[in-house]
Amino acid sequence: MTKDVFPVTYSTLECKALVTRVLPEYEIAEICTCQFWHRGLSDIYLVETQTSRYILRVSHHHWRSRSEIDFELELLDYLHQCHLPVAYPLRTTTGKLAVEINAPEGKRYAALFPYAPGNVALGDLNQNQSFLLGETLAKLHFSTRNWRSRHQREPLSLAYLLDDAEVAIAPFLRHRNEELTYIQQLISEIKRQLTNFPTQAPYWGICWGDPHSGNAHFTSDGKITLFDFDQCGYGWRAFDIGKFLQVSIRTGMPKNVREAFLTGYQSVESLSKPEINSLQAFTQTAHIWMWGISLNNAIRYDWCRLDESYFTQRLQQLKRLNSHDWQLF
Structure with a gap:
């Protein structure tokens, strides 16, 4: 890192940049909105087109390695192939399950999921x-x-x-x-x-x-x-x-x-x-x-x-x- 760039522990990726530089990797319709939805162990963005909603999840550099992320995404892809009801990662136009992002703090990885139908149980489970x-x-x-x-x-x-x-x-x-x-x-x-x-x-x-x-x-x-x-x-x-x-x-x-x-x-x-x-x-x-x-x-x-x-x-x-x-x- 050059001396004129201040060190970063965690960056917030701009929604517009995700729309123009990451989401075009996927074969989805024209994007209407992209909102920074939640910060947890990953950053979660809600992506909407005219007909569909998606979740874009971006890993934190300090939390998960590429190998750990690939393990999880391949597991979800397998569960989807087994017809189990999971939110599964979509593949890019080149067949990848994750998109690498060069963030200021280091490598981060984005994965796109169809929005899980339904809602969290109101007031907790029955x-x-x-x-x-x-x-x-x-x-x-x-x-x-x-x-x-x-x-x-x-x-x-x-x-x-x-x-x-x-x-x-x-x-x-x-x-x-x-x-x-x-x-x-x-x-x-x-x-x-x-x-x-x-x-x-x-x-x-x-x-x-x-x-x-x-x-x-x-x-x-x-x-x-x-x-x-x-x-x-x-x-x-x-x-x-x-x-x-x-x-x-x-x-x-x-x-x-x-x-x-x-x-x-x-x-x-x-x-x-x-x-x-x-x-x-x-x-x-x-x-x-x-x-x-x-x-x-x-x-x-x-x-x-x-x-x-x-x-x-x-x-x-x-x-x-x-x-x-x-x-x-």
Whole structure:
């Protein structure tokens, strides 16, 4: 980088430039609007033509490598070929699933998806929607049992899920020694419970990584479309269920709706007794993992969130998940 250009950690790509320099790579109708829709682990743009809507997702340079993105996009393309209801990436006119962008901070990658039909469940899932979500997740796990990628992506191992999160969390709790010790001891206990968990099919395979009510659209006639596979990878299927439970407990989803998700899942794939018994540990793991991800992103562009209440709230949630009555919340 030349000395007269100031270093950049994160840039916001101009909508007009995306319309003229990225979207022409795709065979779609004339674009009417392109709006910067949401900033999350990627930047999301809503693209509209006269007849269709699309989501343009642009990766963050610091978050995902080209190999990791290719892994996810090829997985979604495979799921679409298997006729599973996912928001799948469109190919460019040259057959690519992603478009490389030379952003000021480094390489970023854009992928275009048809807009998932329907909407996020109003007020959260009902029992029928929860059953359908669990059923669809089980079909995803079953359909990908023999899928292999030539691209590298970090597996959802205990080291990745827990150790990296602990490294992110610990510096912020040095002055709260008792609570830091609590987290460290809980991580050790989770590892003790899960270290010898099977790492072969059907227990281990492709995971969505982020199954919850906010990552699925439902139509009025009861159809579902899954999206946001940014956190996918090889992992334990029980972790995917734990991730659903972690989000749904945090948002206050009723217990009978959560149970409908498990019933839907097991209408396709039966869980073993050890998997059922491990769900509390995997739910705690999901909470700790997402805490670490949240911290690493806040450090980059939302430091004001990291006050004492931020940490107190997450500690309280973790302690509830570690209680005997964790499923009653």
